[in-house]
Amino acid sequence: MAKIKVVHYINQFFAQIGGEEKADYPAELRVGETVGPGLAFAANFKDEAEIIATIVCGDSYFNENLEKAKADILAMVKEQKPDVFIAGPAFNAGRYGVACGTIAAAVQEELGIPAVTGMYVENPGADMFKNHVYMIATKNNAAGMRGAVAKMAPLALKLGKGEPVGASAEEGYMPNGIRVNFFEKKRGSARAVDMLLKKLAGKPFETEYPMPNFDRVAPNPAVKDLAHAKIALVTSGGIVPKGNPDHIESSSASHYGEYDITGVTDLTEDTYETAHGGYDPVYANQDADRVLPIDVLRDMEKEGVIGELHHLFYTTVGNGTAVASAKAFAAEIGRKLKADGVDAVILTST
């Protein structure tokens, strides 16, 4: 098998050109050369990959001439047609980290060439780019080179070969907002006992799922004049016209339905049902008003308690549906309801 071709990006310091006084060194392509940390990569690759070119650029030059430096380096990489691009590792060097993140992300996004970089978790480049490109977490100084290369090189090989990449905990990259399954060495209950013992002893432990910042929506003030309000019904209880014409999934819904209820005063066993897979559907199928109370709202409409019931209802299945999908449905449904002049919505779940 042909060797994986790698282009490696490093700064002036790791190219042994100089320190801060040489940080204005412009981008330079060295074809066929393996420089500085590149030697450690080459040793780790054995016969599987080779560094076909090294790009050297001063940290100040890159950051002060961002657009030009980026364009120049992209052109250099493009010309070399590598299978994978490696930048750094940058450890805790701030400008170098930002340069590595910027260029690795650009190579990946603009040239479609997979890229990997590495740096210390507190490097400003980490937060900026860890969700854009695989970023190995390293120690905060170059003493951690061996460890950094030991993780970056195998990941680069996988990317170069187009092999599937495992979870962050397995590969050593910083969590990037994408949850990936993998098999641990111990079962979950044993991991829980280990974690609890650490927590009880006041020792550091790492949660397997850091809690997100939860999106909480404050309710609007109450509707003052119900008698003139236009009310709409929206449900995650899966009520659909009989036969589920839009094939809303019983779980993990990928879409929602919009149905006209002009003239409908009651939902019956023959006309409506639920698509929801999260509860016993018997009672909802017998009388879907139990989930989507159209009968009662029609009465209230007649009695003048509410102004009118909106002629469209929106429905999806809440069962196992990703929060991101639910949020996207809600934004769309909300816009439509607003455009239709709806004053208030009754949300029903199950």
Add this chain to the structure above:
Amino acid sequence: MKLEMGYIHIKDIRFSEESRIQDGILYVSEKAVRETALEDEKLKSVSFDIARPGASVRITPVKDVIEPRVKVEGRGGIFPGIISKTDTVGEGKTYALKGMAVVTAGKIVGFQEGVIDMTGPGAEYTPFSKTLNLVMVCGAQEGIEPHEYEKAVRLAGFRVAVYIGELARTLTPDETTVYETCGLKEGIEKYPELPRVAYVQMLQSQGLLHDTYVYGVDAKRIVPTILSPTEIMDGAIVSGNCVSACDKNPTYVHLNNPVVHDLFEQHGKTLNFVCQIITNENVYLADKQRSSDWTAKLCRMLDLDGVIVSQEGFGNPDTDLIMNCKKIEAEGIKTVIITDEYAGRDGKSQSLADADTAADAVITGGNANQVVILPKLDKVIGTLDYITKIAGASEQTLHEDGSLEVELQVITGATNETGFNKLSAR
């Protein structure tokens, strides 16, 4: 309380004229198990089959998985209040048949029964691809309601498991383990230096085919209470639920609850395993508040230092999980929670329906939305008629070549939230 568990390793299951266990082989009289299953007049038919690890066999729709056991010494019998008379269990001597299970299957009840593949990628995710499975496919009498059918199949599974467990009564176990917890005062005196730890188990009780039974009592109707952790080994808790296959606790998981077993492993060494606390996951807010308040109160009254909380199901119970965690942590008790994730097929979504900063120690059973392709297998026990309707499947599930494109959700036990498996996510 002290319970001696004797383990009898089963190496194969074969149908035979007469039921018996000999040299690690379970011989089953089909006639006898059929009669046992059909004692309930709501069931019209039952067929038995054997699925062995590695065989090209798919079992679906799976309802429950049960490990046969027999109580040989001490009070009560297996599945108290359900099959055996009500009596407090968890003391004496019990034998379990290891390496095998009774699996109930049949026409779908809700949307949510599961799949067990005995080979291929699906087998890697379900713990029940590693057990020799005696599968019973049950057919209902005409005109019975789905919930009656569910109950009939559930009880038939327990009867058959108990019938098979009885065959081990006079055998000598291959292995023996003793599980013993102390009384409160005794524990404090015996282990003055060790942290006091309990296991808080949340039982699925959303209702409408999402139920769990404790000594035969519907868990919706309990307030949080304490058990000796050995009680579950005699079947004090059984599954009656059809929530998504991946994260419901089949009765097999209750009998072999891994948190209980792993806490026993450390009992007297690094911690003092005080007790098991059970609570529920009802859908009404008042119930959620009462149950989480009481759970935290019990933890406080027991002077605990730490707890592990396990969840069952997802979505609505995420709120119970977070309420329990917050309130127990607020009592100054260190808490670790076990859950699973619904992060979307792309893994990019928020994994739980609720969150709180108090939940800083989380174990995950993996992302249930992950898609897997299950290749066509030679034999199906049960039926594929409902495969597109199982939660985690869709209209696009069945491919032309017979393979199935599904989320892990459909696989029985795949993302179990008692930490039964090694699957995780980051």
